[in-house]
Amino acid sequence: MLHRLFHKERSQRISRAQGQVRPDPGRCVQCGICSFNCPVEIDVRRHAWQGEPVIHSRCLTCGECVARCPRAALAFERTNLFAEKEA
Amino acid sequence: MTHYVLLGTGVAAITAAEAIRAHDSGGELTLVGDDPFGYYSRPGLAYYLIGELGEEMLYPYRKEDFLKLKMRFYRACATRIFPAEKQVELDNGTRLPYDKLLIATGAQAVPLNIPGSDLKGVYKLDHLADARALLADAKHGRTALVIGGGITALELAEGLAARGVRVHYILRGERYWPAVLDELESGVIESLLAQEGISLYHKCEIAEILEKNGKVNGARLVDGRTLKADLLAYAIGIAPRIELAREPGLTCERGILVNEFMQTSQPDIYAAGDVAQVFDPASGKYLLDSLWNPAREQGRTAGLNMAGPATAYIKPAAFNVTRLAGLTTTIIGAVGSGQDPDLLGIARGDSETWRQVPDVIVAQGGFEVNRLRLMVGEKHILGAVIMGDQKLSRALQNLVTQKIDITSIRAQLLAPHAPIADILAQFWSITQSLNH
Numbered sequence: 001m002l003h004r005l006f007h008k009e010r011s012q013r014i015s016r017a018q019g020q021v022r023p024d025p026g027r028c029v030q031c032g033i034c035s036f037n038c039p040v041e042i043d044v045r046r047h048a049w050q051g052e053p054v055i056h057s058r059c060l061t062c063g064e065c066v067a068r069c070p071r072a073a074l075a076f077e078r079t080n081l082f083a084e085k086e087a
Numbered sequence: 088m089t090h091y092v093l094l095g096t097g098v099a100a101i102t103a104a105e106a107i108r109a110h111d112s113g114g115e116l117t118l119v120g121d122d123p124f125g126y127y128s129r130p131g132l133a134y135y136l137i138g139e140l141g142e143e144m145l146y147p148y149r150k151e152d153f154l155k156l157k158m159r160f161y162r163a164c165a166t167r168i169f170p171a172e173k174q175v176e177l178d179n180g181t182r183l184p185y186d187k188l189l190i191a192t193g194a195q196a197v198p199l200n201i202p203g204s205d206l207k208g209v210y211k212l213d214h215l216a217d218a219r220a221l222l223a224d225a226k227h228g229r230t231a232l233v234i235g236g237g238i239t240a241l242e243l244a245e246g247l248a249a250r251g252v253r254v255h256y257i258l259r260g261e262r263y264w265p266a267v268l269d270e271l272e273s274g275v276i277e278s279l280l281a282q283e284g285i286s287l288y289h290k291c292e293i294a295e296i297l298e299k300n301g302k303v304n305g306a307r308l309v310d311g312r313t314l315k316a317d318l319l320a321y322a323i324g325i326a327p328r329i330e331l332a333r334e335p336g337l338t339c340e341r342g343i344l345v346n347e348f349m350q351t352s353q354p355d356i357y358a359a360g361d362v363a364q365v366f367d368p369a370s371g372k373y374l375l376d377s378l379w380n381p382a383r384e385q386g387r388t389a390g391l392n393m394a395g396p397a398t399a400y401i402k403p404a405a406f407n408v409t410r411l412a413g414l415t416t417t418i419i420g421a422v423g424s425g426q427d428p429d430l431l432g433i434a435r436g437d438s439e440t441w442r443q444v445p446d447v448i449v450a451q452g453g454f455e456v457n458r459l460r461l462m463v464g465e466k467h468i469l470g471a472v473i474m475g476d477q478k479l480s481r482a483l484q485n486l487v488t489q490k491i492d493i494t495s496i497r498a499q500l501l502a503p504h505a506p507i508a509d510i511l512a513q514f515w516s517i518t519q520s521l522n523h
Contacts, residue, residue: 024481027408029379030098031131032144045147070134071408072415072477 019076020055021065023048027073034065034074048073089114091393092175092183094165094331095191096120097129098379099360099386101148103189104156106390114394116157117183119175121164124215130379132218133239133410136246145215165192168335170353187355187393190332190343191386194325194361194377199234203296208303208318212239221320227251229317232306234293236260238409239322241276244285245412247320254285255314261289264411267422272472275456279412325377327362340364342375347399349389357393359385367402378407404488405470408480414456417480420470420487421462459508463500466492479508482515491518 025048034044040058044065047054054065066074091107091114093100104116127145134140153160163177168188175183196211198204210221221243225231230253233244241263244256262273263280277287288308296319297305305315327342338344338352342364349357349365360382364373376382381403388400408417457475461468461483467490471483486493493500496514500507 026380026403026406029130030128030147031134031140032128032147033131033134033140036140036144049147068139070139070410070415072417072480073408075477075481 019061019078020053021047021059021061021074022053022077023051024073024075025049025051027071028069029071031070033068033070037064037068039064044074053077089186089394090117090184091115091187091189092117092119092185093189093191094119094175095189095193095360095362096122096126097191097193097360097382098126099191099193099363099382099389100189101126102383102386103191103357103359103390103393104158106387107394108156110391110395112157115159117159117161117185119161119163119165119177119183121162121178122214122216123162125162127215129214132212132215133242133246135215136212136218136222136242137249138246142215142219165331168331168337168356170335170356173355185355188357189386189389189393190351190356190358190362191360191382191389192328192331192362194327196322197324197326199321199323201293201295203298203303203306206296206298206303207301209296210243210318210320212243212320212322221247221318222250224318225250225252229253230255230315232257232293232303232314232316232319233321234319235322235324236264237322237324238264238411240320241280241411243320243322244280245283248283248285252318255288255316256280256285257288257291257293257308259290259292263287267418268472269460272458272460272474275458275474276412276414279414279456283412325361327364327375329362332356332358332362340373342373344373347401348392348397349385349400350392357389359389365400365402369402374402376402380406406484406488411474414474415477417471417473417477417484419473419484420468422460422470422472461500461507461511463493463497466494466497468493479511479515482511486511486515 028048030045030049032045038044039062040060042054042056042059044054089111093103100118107116126148128147131140131145135142135145161177163179165175166178167176173185175185196213211217225247231247233240233254233256236258244254248254263276264273292309293306294309295307296303297307303316303319305313307313329339329343332343333339343351343358343362345351345358345363346366347368349359351358361377363385364375367374385400388398391398404420406419460472462470468486471487473480473483496510499505499510
């Protein structure tokens with residue numbers, strides 16, 4: 001049980017650390033809640049309009065935009081950039 | 088040089104402008120709109136009302152975005168179209184010549200038609216101006232009546248409740264949104280609304296709005312009861328703004344009829360967004376689609392056809408995502424209301440093995456209530472309602488819209504007490520790995 005809990009936590013952290021926020025423009029209504037809540041002031045909404053992942057040097061992958069979006073238009077997606085380190 | 092005139096400042100007009108500029112950098116582009124606030128996120132008004140967002144955040148475009156489109160802007164209302172002369176007349180007397188015209192004037196709230204509807208203190212939610220006026224009147228400790236059974240009415244009720252207003256929410260039906268939600272889902276939403284302090288009145292209608300000194304003072308219900316209130320907000324439907332198109336003889340039904348290239352019955356006049364009723368080759372019908380994303384796609388398609396290559400609009404599968412009583416809710420495909428005998432519906436609530444869904448799907452979670460309902464056909468999942476946790480939302484969106492064959496898991500899904508979230512997650516991860 002405890003192992004499972006730690007595994008889950010680890011798995012989620014890896015997804016965040018190795019991932020990027022990917023918007024689904026079909027869900028986004030450009031309300032701006034994501035940009036408003038970004039602690040480092042990335043204009044996440046603009047990425048969603050253009051359908052581009054939030055590849056940004058300042059992005060902390062903190063998940064605030066993912067959690068706040070009222071239409072679940074944002075999710076983390078693994079990039080596999082560091083896949084070899086995971087093995 | 089081609090002269091493009093776009094009527095409207097909503098998402099359809101803006102995406103049309105973007106598409107036109109991508110194909111014709113030298114054409115003359117003119118935008119005409121009567122909304123004093125120009126282009127902003129209309130769906131965002133719900134979050135502005137509830138206080139999650141400042142007004143300044145509602146504007147997706149910066150000044151440089153407008154400059155890039157090299158548009159001339161008229162803050163005016165178009166009053167007449169002269170197709171033979173290819174001119175549009177504005178309410179300030181200006182006549183604008185056009186080569187290609189887009190009507191993207193949107194839709195507006197269907198007005199209330201009960202005695203007292205014109206009183207001070209009666210509000211709708213069409214524009215930012217309406218939201219501002221409502222908020223100015225929504226002082227803490229006041230009481231409001233809200234009328235309407237859909238998403239906008241719920242947004243009004245929740246927005247007012249969040250501002251400390253006591254809300255009486257009047258529903259004509261037996262439960263909230265019976266056309267889409269099943270009984271349990273309506274029940275979930277209604278109990279969450281009650282927690283927010285909203286009082287629900289089922290099978291109720293207002294006979295008359297009561298007044299005091301020219302202002303709303305309450306309402307008399309059809310059953311004779313009286314409710315005291317300081318204001319009333321309603322959202323009982325929307326109607327496309329087609330007057331401009333009707334007068335010069337463009338073919339209209341409820342909206343302006345357009346073919347799949349977004350062309351109206353007049354050459355060189357296009358329509359897109361909430362005002363357009365678009366031909367759907369699959370059903371052979373003209374359909375209205377009053378949602379933000381279809382409006383965006385229609386605007387883009389209209390712009391392409393006005394300035395670039397002929398491009399057909401393909402109506403996407405039914406899809407909407409919204410937030411009901413704080414629960415993100417995704418509605419995909421045919422969902423019925425749990426009553427359709429041709430569809431096998433299965434539903435699971437939070438008590439099932441929801442939390443076992445693979446952790447690599449990092450999407451929204453942490454809701455108080457989670458619920459998943461699937462409509463299972465012979466070979467495909469035909470529809471789904473996902474409330475709360477959205478980890479399976481994108482997977483289901485793909486399974487339904489791409490008509491992915493689920494024969495291999497159908498029996499498992501339909502087995503009594505099956506952990507449907509787990510089965511779907513596993514199936515989706517296998518499907519994805521096969522595609523890569």
